[in-house]
Amino acid sequence: MWSSTSYVDDPGPLMKALNTWFDSGGWRCGGQSFVGDWIVPAGTILWTDVLNRHFVPTDGKDLKSGDVIRLRCQGNWCVFAVYREVICPTPGRYATLERWLNPAKDLAGWRR
Numbered sequence: 001m002w003s004s005t006s007y008v009d010d011p012g013p014l015m016k017a018l019n020t021w022f023d024s025g026g027w028r029c030g031g032q033s034f035v036g037d038w039i040v041p042a043g044t045i046l047w048t049d050v051l052n053r054h055f056v057p058t059d060g061k062d063l064k065s066g067d068v069i070r071l072r073c074q075g076n077w078c079v080f081a082v083y084r085e086v087i088c089p090t091p092g093r094y095a096t097l098e099r100w101l102n103p104a105k106d107l108a109g110w111r112r
Contacts, residue, residue: 011072011079015047018079022093030095033088040088041096045071046080048092055086 022030030044039058040046055068067084082094 009072011047011074011077014072014079015077018045018047018093018095022095026095030093032093033091036088036090038088038091040082040086040094042083042085043097044082044094045097046082046088046092046094047078048080048088048090049075049077050088051076051090053089055088058085058087 018026022032036053055063057063057067063084063086067082068086069081069083070078071081072079081097
């Protein structure tokens, strides 16, 4: 699992790097939504503005600590590591981690 020194670090550089990666073909390893209430698979990096709304696990059980981790946030704009399939309340983008994306290596905005 990758982590940041502080989740309140400015998410802007990381979101910019994620968007560049996504727009240049990374969408093949992820997805995006233009509306809320969409399913985000486990094992992904998700970036979105949650608008003070909450994630809901697709299995209907309670969300546990570690299921969705804030990596970088400023207000409601966040980059999350998602380790359990959830319903995202707002539009956004995600990228699968697996072998396709290593944020610490592949994304310039990951570290300051």
